[in-house]
Amino acid sequence: MPGVFIVLEGGEGSGKSTQARLLYTRLMQEGALPLLLHEPGGTALGEQVRRLLMAERGGGQQRRQGGIEPLTELLLFSAARAELVNKVLHPALEEGRTVICDRFTPSTVAYQGYGRGLPLDTIATLNTLATGGLWADLIVLLDMAPEEALGRVAAQQSLLEVTEKAGERGGRQDEEGLRRFEQEPMTFHRKVRQGYLEQAAADPGRWLLVDGGLPPEHIAEVIWGRVEGLLNRPAP
Template sequence: MFITFEGVEGSGKSTQIALAKDWIETQGREALATRQPGGCALGLELRRILLDARNTHLDPTAELFMYLADRAQHVAQVVRPALEAGKAVLCDRFHDSTVAYQGFGRGLDVESLLGLGRLAAAGLAPDLTVLLDLDPEQGLSRARGRNHAAGASQSEGRFEALDLPFHQRVRQGFLELARREPARFAVVDASGDPVAVFARVRQALAALPWA
């Protein structure tokens, strides 16, 4: 199973992926948790550039192609081999984030992005996408607080520094993608306690055809 987790900044993806991995392993299955960008050596270098708050000069199209390069390498090097080995793969962001952020957020053509996504992922698509839906204002407050506590305001704060209307467009983009593909998406209310949120995520995981 290939399961992706999506959502605005601060929606709790990392926490929910960790809980989901633990739950899958209690079911007797091997699971791999990974992320985009940053799930392979090339991705780590691209992540450093893409999320650095000092890199305010990046052109949206250049930004897009860095994400696509990360995705192509990550799928080839990490995701597909793990799936072929029989593991469940849990990925923190995939191409839906590119469409939501660079398409709905930045204003690049959404239909073109969908085609580029299929190319970069060599046709690989998630079995399930968990969309952790959260009001962007609340998510930004969480994310900025987290970065401040970790001293990461310069290293991984580039998107958190963007204005609220950008993040509102991103959220609407995610919801539009979920509306287009209701069979793939599970839209989960990400507000409240992480354990309560995971109870909702677990329902979506349990509905997959694991046998």
């Protein structure tokens, strides 16, 4: 039986990585063999694309100052995704593993489509090409006002700076967030949120909309309620 595929989505700082880790731990406790992935990344090429996108800041606003073109950005994310799906994700699902992915195709629709304004049909075509039509069984949307979520990221960053200055050995580093879109204006983040909400509304059976402002343990319980049902689903 093919494994269950779960995707976590939401804006910067909405709690995707926190929930991905909590779900991974829970699945381990239940004796499942989960696999935790993030986008872009998870393959040698994907990690290189991630580093490239982190180094090449800007895009929308700073494009005129040499940032990456929105179409180039879309193609880079898609290239990393094609590697991940074909080399890692698909084989893991075929082995029956439960795969958690921190961002997937809905991010491309929200950021490059609604945020950057690239045509949604182009994005749909590229997403289908990169994934071979693979869809998640469950997409969790951690919905939050961007002002609030970005405030969390800023607090996290200043905490990291303080611990670094204090010279803590092996000082903490946040290597998870892409930190690519944070300097975009609030209008960009509002469009991204709208993009997520519209995708969720169009496919309510697959999406689980959660208030990202709730306590992490509370959110984890809501997510677990849905995941448990998927794990115990009858064979087709």
